[in-house]
Structure formats: structure tokens, C-alpha cells
Amino acid sequence: MYAAGDYIILEKDGIWQVSELETDTKSGEVLRYILKSPKEPDNTKNIKADSKMLLRKVISxxxxxxxxxxxxxxxxxxxxxxxxxxxxxxxxxxxxxxxxxxxxxxxxxxxxxxxxxxxxxxxxxxxxxxxxxxxxxxxxxxxxxxxxxxxxxxxxxxxx
Missing domain, CATH: 1.20.58.1290 (CarD-like, C-terminal domain)
Structure with a gap:
């Protein structure tokens, strides 16, 4: 589970920042992450929370x-x-x-x-x-x- 502001690594797509979370209104479960590119802030993408493309957070x-x-x-x-x-x-x-x-x-x-x-x-x-x-x-x-x-x-x- 990632939070807004986290930087994450996507398979075959490099590093992105979580800008928003889309959650289920009833359960509060995260359904999608809205990501933005650190290099091109206007470049965004939506990824399902259970996507295999989401590999890990960047290191400390x-x-x-x-x-x-x-x-x-x-x-x-x-x-x-x-x-x-x-x-x-x-x-x-x-x-x-x-x-x-x-x-x-x-x-x-x-x-x-x-x-x-x-x-x-x-x-x-x-x-x-x-x-x-x-x-x-x-x-x-x-x-x-x-x-x-x-x-x-x-x-x-x-x-x-």
C-alpha cells in the first residue's frame, strides 16, 4: 500500500510519484493510484492498486x-x-x-x-x-x- 507523495518504481516504466488515491467509498479500500512523472509533472497515469506493474517504493x-x-x-x-x-x-x-x-x-x-x-x-x-x-x-x-x-x-x- 502506498500513500500520496510516495515515489514508486513501475515495471518497465521507471519512477513515478503517487499524487492521489482512488478509494472505494464504502470500504475505504484503495482501488487505483494516480501517478505523476517526477520529470514531467503534466504526465500522469492511473494504475490499479493490485497491478503487477507496481514493484516497490524507492529506497531510503x-x-x-x-x-x-x-x-x-x-x-x-x-x-x-x-x-x-x-x-x-x-x-x-x-x-x-x-x-x-x-x-x-x-x-x-x-x-x-x-x-x-x-x-x-x-x-x-x-x-x-x-x-x-x-x-x-x-x-x-x-x-x-x-x-x-x-x-x-x-x-x-x-x-x-
Whole structure:
């Protein structure tokens, strides 16, 4: 059950904020959530309360701070070939987990630096960055376009 103001993660649709609850007038049971996009406030959607698309709330500020401090130590995805690597990226993205998003971002970045990045890696990296950066933005209450600098600063602070 979510409350108005909660940020939630939707399967295949990223992060949304609960703006309203539609309830049954007799029982008080929540029937639908009215959601708005944190990036585009005019973009809204209605989701049934029992929808399988509703995955979870975004993580807490403390948990996110812990994850940010662990970024330098998170392992990349290792695979013997591109077909398996793509499957591992897909599995990582389907977990809707911050650590998995970071693994995808780091792996794609390093492979790009080595000149080995495949087109599918750019696609997964963009999606992982969008999800993770938006979560950092809403949890830490910073503008989306400043998230990358915020993460870089958080990592640099931890390494010194």
C-alpha cells in the first residue's frame, strides 16, 4: 500500500510519484493510484492498486547513501560473449535493483572506454542511468541534471 507523495518504481516504466488515491467509498479500500512523472509533472497515469506493474517504493536516503559509497567496489558484469552479456544485462535490469543498475552502467562505461561497447549496451546503460539517476534525484532531493556530478562527488569524497 502506498500513500500520496510516495515515489514508486513501475515495471518497465521507471519512477513515478503517487499524487492521489482512488478509494472505494464504502470500504475505504484503495482501488487505483494516480501517478505523476517526477520529470514531467503534466504526465500522469492511473494504475490499479493490485497491478503487477507496481514493484516497490524507492529506497531510503540512508540506503542510497550506503549504495553510493559502495559504487567503486561494485563488480562489473563478466560474460564470455556478447549474447550472454546481453542476457545478463537484461536480467540485471529486470531486477529493478540499484546495485544491478550500477553494474550495467559501470560495465557499459568501461567497455565503451575500451572500444568494445556493443549497441545493446548503450541502450541498457541509458535505461539504467535514467532509473538510477531519477531515484537519486527524488531521494536526495536534487535536480535530475545535477545527479551525475553529485554521484561523482560522493564517490570522490569516499575515496579520500
Amino acid at each position: 536516503k540512508d540506503d542510497l547513501t550506503d549504495i553510493l559509497s559502495r559504487i567503486p567496489y561494485i563488480r562489473t558484469i563478466q560474460a564470455p560473449n556478447n549474447k550472454i552479456r546481453e542476457e545478463l544485462y537484461e536480467t540485471a535490469m529486470a531486477a529493478y535493483d540499484e546495485l544491478e543498475w550500477i553494474r550495467v552502467i559501470k560495465t557499459a562505461y568501461l567497455r565503451k572506454e575500451e572500444g568494445k561497447q556493443m549497441p545493446f549496451e548503450e541502450k541498457y546503460s541509458r535505461q539504467a542511468k535514467d532509473y538510477f539517476h531519477l531515484e537519486v534525484s527524488v531521494v536526495m532531493d536534487i535536480p535530475f541534471d545535477q545527479v551525475e556530478d553529485y554521484i561523482a562527488s560522493a564517490i570522490a569524497d569516499d575515496l579520500w
